[in-house]
Amino acid sequence: MSKYKDLYGHVYDMIYRSTTSISPDVEDLMNKALDQESNPTAKSMMKAMLDDAKMAGEKVKPVCQSPGFPTVYVSFGDNSVPGEDLKQIWAEALIEGTKNSLLRPSMVHTLTRKNPGDNSGIGVPNFEFDYVPGQEYLEMLLSFKGCGAELANAMKIFTVAQLEKGNDFSGLKRWVLDTVIKGGGKPCPPGGIGIGLGGQMDVACKLARKAISTRRWDDVNPDPMYADLEKELLENINSLGIGAAGTGGDTTLLAVKINAVSTHTAIAPAAISFHCWAARRTGVRLYPDGKKEIIL
Amino acid sequence: MAEKLLSIPLKEEEIRDLHVGDVVYLKGPIFTSRDMGHFTIKQNLEEGKELPVNFEGSAVFHAGPVVKKKDDGTYDLVVIGPTTSIRMEPYYKMMADLGVRAIIGKGGLAEGSLKQFKETGQVYLQAAPGCAVVLADGIADIENVFWLDLGVPEALWVLNATKFGPLVVGMDSHGLSVYQELKEKAEKRNKELYG
Numbered sequence: 001m002s003k004y005k006d007l008y009g010h011v012y013d014m015i016y017r018s019t020t021s022i023s024p025d026v027e028d029l030m031n032k033a034l035d036q037e038s039n040p041t042a043k044s045m046m047k048a049m050l051d052d053a054k055m056a057g058e059k060v061k062p063v064c065q066s067p068g069f070p071t072v073y074v075s076f077g078d079n080s081v082p083g084e085d086l087k088q089i090w091a092e093a094l095i096e097g098t099k100n101s102l103l104r105p106s107m108v109h110t111l112t113r114k115n116p117g118d119n120s121g122i123g124v125p126n127f128e129f130d131y132v133p134g135q136e137y138l139e140m141l142l143s144f145k146g147c148g149a150e151l152a153n154a155m156k157i158f159t160v161a162q163l164e165k166g167n168d169f170s171g172l173k174r175w176v177l178d179t180v181i182k183g184g185g186k187p188c189p190p191g192g193i194g195i196g197l198g199g200q201m202d203v204a205c206k207l208a209r210k211a212i213s214t215r216r217w218d219d220v221n222p223d224p225m226y227a228d229l230e231k232e233l234l235e236n237i238n239s240l241g242i243g244a245a246g247t248g249g250d251t252t253l254l255a256v257k258i259n260a261v262s263t264h265t266a267i268a269p270a271a272i273s274f275h276c277w278a279a280r281r282t283g284v285r286l287y288p289d290g291k292k293e294i295i296l
Numbered sequence: 297m298a299e300k301l302l303s304i305p306l307k308e309e310e311i312r313d314l315h316v317g318d319v320v321y322l323k324g325p326i327f328t329s330r331d332m333g334h335f336t337i338k339q340n341l342e343e344g345k346e347l348p349v350n351f352e353g354s355a356v357f358h359a360g361p362v363v364k365k366k367d368d369g370t371y372d373l374v375v376i377g378p379t380t381s382i383r384m385e386p387y388y389k390m391m392a393d394l395g396v397r398a399i400i401g402k403g404g405l406a407e408g409s410l411k412q413f414k415e416t417g418q419v420y421l422q423a424a425p426g427c428a429v430v431l432a433d434g435i436a437d438i439e440n441v442f443w444l445d446l447g448v449p450e451a452l453w454v455l456n457a458t459k460f461g462p463l464v465v466g467m468d469s470h471g472l473s474v475y476q477e478l479k480e481k482a483e484k485r486n487k488e489l490y491g
Contacts, residue, residue: 041317041464048424048462055429056375065362065377065428066449101374104362105448113332115447146426148380148403167491174490181482184475185466186380186403188425236489240482245425246403247464247474278426 003083004138004286011093014142014282019062019102022053023296025216026192026254026279033190033244033251042249046190049244049277064278067103068146070094070125073214077135079288087127094119128210141283141296143213149191149274152183155205158268172270173233179272180237180253185246188276192217192255195233196271198263207259208273213281216296217255226258244277301459305353306397308417314465316472320421321461322398325439325454328357330379332450334387336443341390348442348452351394355421358384358401360449362428363438371438373455377428378402381420385409392416404466404475413469420467422474434460 004010027050034046056063072090076082097103098119107121108114125142156175164171176195183189194215196207221227234256243249254277263269283296302310304324314320327349329337340347361376381401388409391399397418399405402425413419423431440454467473 044462045424048427048430052424052427052430059429061375061429061432062362063428064426065360065375066379101362101364104360106360108447113446113450115450117447148425151380151382170490174486177486177490178483181479181486184403184479185422185425186382188402239489240485242478242482245422245464246478247422247466248478276426 003288005290007083007086007286008089008093010284010286010292011089011140012096014140014284015093015097016102017282018142018144018280019067019097020056020060021280022063022277023217023279023281025218026277027053029217029254030190030277033254037244037250039243039249041247042244042251045244045247046251053278062102062104063280064146064276065104066146067106067119068144068280069150070142070144071128071209071213072125073128073130073141073143073210075130075132075135075139077132080136080138080286082138090125091120094125128206137285137287137293139283139285139295141214142281144280145209145213146188146276146278149187149276152179152187152274153272154179155201155269155271157201158270160268163268173236175270176233176272177237177240181240181242183274184242187274188278189242189246190244190251190254191277191279192253192257192275194273194275195256195258196260196273197258197269198261199269200263200267201269201271203261204269204271205273207261208271211257211259212255212273212275214283215257217257217279221258223260226260230256230258304355304457306355307353308397311397311417311419312469314419314468315470316465316468316474318465319461320463320465321434321459322355322457322463323459324457326355326357326400326435326457326460327351328359328361328376328451328453328455330358330360330450331383332446333443333452334384334390336446337394338387338390349454351391351396354396355398355400356391356396357455358399360451361453363448371441373432373435373438375428375432376435376455377426377431378423381405388412392418400463404473410467410471410473410476413467414471417469419465419469421463422466423461423463431460434458
């Protein structure tokens with residue numbers, strides 16, 4: 001048993017809030033983008049998106065028909081270990097959310113495509129655990145990430161020559177823009193991209209998903225080099241003209257987030273994880289004394 | 297740029313009249329179909345089986361709804377929005393042969409579809425992505441469902457649309473695709489920026 005009282009209740013509340021609303025930081029960015037938009041079709045698309053998120057909250061309906069795929073980012077310290085029933089609690093809460101029509105039954109067997117009808121399945125939800133020595137609270141961040149966005153993702157093991165280091169990393173930047181262009185309207189723009197750099201293939205991919213799923217879209221990267229790169233990429237991507245829904249406009253992305261670690265001297269792995277505009281995510285911190293803090 | 301309310305079944309002349317950028321609303325029965333739905337249509341045709349609906353003049357919506365089962369066994373629509381259409385590109389010829397006039401989805405289809413649309417008189421309509429609550433407002437109820445064994449998202453749902461939209465013509469029957477046009481411009485811009 002978990003030492004956290006009513007952990008199931010906290011988890012179910014996260015699913016409820018995630019499916020029926022979008023992250024407030026993303027909503028603010030979308031409102032700003034709508035104010036600045038010059039393309040009438042893009043304006044009407046973004047207006048529909050903001051109306052949709054508002055109506056979902058009022059009518060207690062899912063913002064989008066597709067819940068995407070759920071990942072739960074869990075971090076804990078020695079005194080805030082979640083307990084052995086955490087995975088089971090999440091799996092059961094997803095099934096209850098499905099019964100209550102907050103989630104469409106979308107999880108299937110990868111090869112046979114058999115759908116159990118309740119969003120149960122091996123590896124559902126996916127968990128990413130992080131042990132943080134000294135952390136007094138248990139942090140859980142739930143991210144439902146849409147899968148049209150997944151169709152636009154890309155991964156590449158660059159060499160130093162391909163990065164075009166001597167030319168201000170133009171090789172990397174061109175590839176990022178090219179990936180956004182190929183994605184077009186598929187990932188439900190205007191959303192965000194996470195860029196994972198370093199490690200090996202697995203590391204870069206996880207960093208990319210985590211960057212766009214867990215960081216606030218209006219934050220600034222604490223590393224000035226990456227902050228500049230995020231800013232440059234965002235501005236240049238938005239000069240491509242793909243726009244909301246991919247039918248033309250001034251805002252193709254609301255955020256570019258880079259997460260980077262070191263790598264081997266022979267390689268420079270890079271991964272891009274797309275996120276749709278419907279940023280359905282919630283986060284809480286639970287303290288052993290029963291205190292709860294909502295972080296998203 | 298025109299704004300029109302079209303009734304299903306759709307006629308070829310009505311579709312030929314549409315151009316990229318026009319705004320359309322639909323009225324009448326709309327069929328949903330996505331990956332496994334298209335695959336099942338193909339299998340049935342190959343095996344010479346009859347399909348549960350008549351696709352002549354139809355509008356096919358790349359989508360899978362959220363539904364609620366009622367006590368009498370029928371379904372209430374909760375919400376519905378478009379899925380990414382490119383996955384259904386391999387089936388453009390089959391859908392044209394069945395008489396489908398309008399394909400609704402998001403992100404557009406590719407060159408094969410565009411050529412086919414010109415030949416047969418079909419159109420691709422872009423729905424507002426992720427706007428499942430707004431879009432469900434234009435549908436009165438669910439008329440029928442087939443192939444539920446494929447799962448809720450992949451089943452063939454017949455939606456009774458009153459004023460479904462707004463939908464923007466993304467690809468027309470005159471060889472124009474807004475997606476293709478934007479892609480070419482964006483590629484040029486990337487070359488200017490990073491060589």
